[in-house]
Amino acid sequence: MKKIIPILIFLLTTATLAADLPRIAVYVTGDVPDNEKRALGTRMLASLVNSGRYRGIERSNAFLAEIEREQVRQRSGAIDDSQISELGRQFGVKYVCIADITPAFGTFQVSARIVNVETAEVVYIGDGHSSLETMDDLTGVSDEVVRKMFGDVPISPVQTKTGPSTIFSAGIGGFFASDFGGGLTWTEPATAHLGMPYNGWGAYVFFDAKYAEIFAGFSSRTGKWKSEDDADDLPDMQRTYINIGAFVKYPIPISNSFKIYPLLGIDYEMSIEGKLQYADRNDLVFDGEDDRPTADALSALWFKVGTGIEISIGPAMFLRPEILYGVRTSTAYEKNEADIIMENESGHKVKPRLGHGLNLRLGGGFRF
Helix, strand or coil, X not given: CXXXXXHHHHHXXXXXXXXXXXXXXXXXXXXXXXXXXXXXXXXXXXXHHHCCCCEECCCHHHHHHHHHHXXXXXXXXXXXXXHHHHHHHHCCCCXXXXXXXXXXXXXXXXXXXXXXXXXXXXXXXXXXXXXXXXXXXXHHHHHHHHHHHCCCCCXXXXXXXXXXXXXXXXXXXXXXXXXXXXXXXXXXXXXXXXXXXXXXXXXXXXXXXXXXXXXXXXXXXXXXXXXXXXXXCCCXXXXXXXXXXXXXXXXXXXXXXXXXXXXXXXXXXXXXXXXXXXXXXXXXXXXXXXXXXXXXXXXEEEEEEEEEEEEEECCCEEEEEEEEEEEECCCHHHHHHHHHHHHHCCCCEEEEXXXXXXXXXXXXXXXX
């Protein structure tokens, strides 16, 4: 257990550091000199980054040069948003801010819209007015436009959040877990197997970042031992667990409200109760008394891989079904039983079997 907790912390910390904000590029058009358009574009990008919602594109100059080369204006003179969206996808950005500078009545109107490059949908829009005579004017109108986009929220290097996070969330859920294997295998004098399968239901809570999830759960499971000769006198094993674990994941947006993500991680099942129930009611309780094993002897570490889906329900809530397949280590009880058999039955070679099974989870949560 002491080794598991540092691993969980390491996985969460590493994945959280890898989490990033969506990239955005800025394109400015209008009947003003190119150097003024570039200056406004740079200032507008700074305001968007300082809003705490985006990070800038690394290849900004190359992106702008490609826009000019592709002739993104339609015959009407309007900007072709769909073509800019396509270029944005090619440069790995999720959003493009298109700003227009229009002279009007001795001043300049600066209007801007943020376009989702996947859907060409305008997600934010804002405008401002300025004489654009000084750099202070440039800074002021850039901040004004971005403020209006996000509902007059003050722009500062440390932005106060105005909506749910795209990185952090928490929630609760239920799950079904199964183990098809486990038990013992005889390699001599003849090959034979004794299986210790089990399955059951449970509940869990989770906290996650964009690329990681930690969780804790509680479950009760049961399963009858199995042998190749289908013996009737084999016991039913009842277990109660607390489990903790961590997954790394990589969300892949399919639409604005639908994501799919692969999962990879570990799940430690810490047994807190265990009992073997025989047909004659001569039960063996895992309580550690009179040389009986403790409940912890049934604990095991799982290595799991799977797939999840996140379905958004409004801006903050979501539903999250997941399916996982895992392989577990042998328990201390299985290892001890193999040693006892080899010690008491000369000539027998016995080893514990790995467990393996499915885990179906359905959770719901909120972003904060």
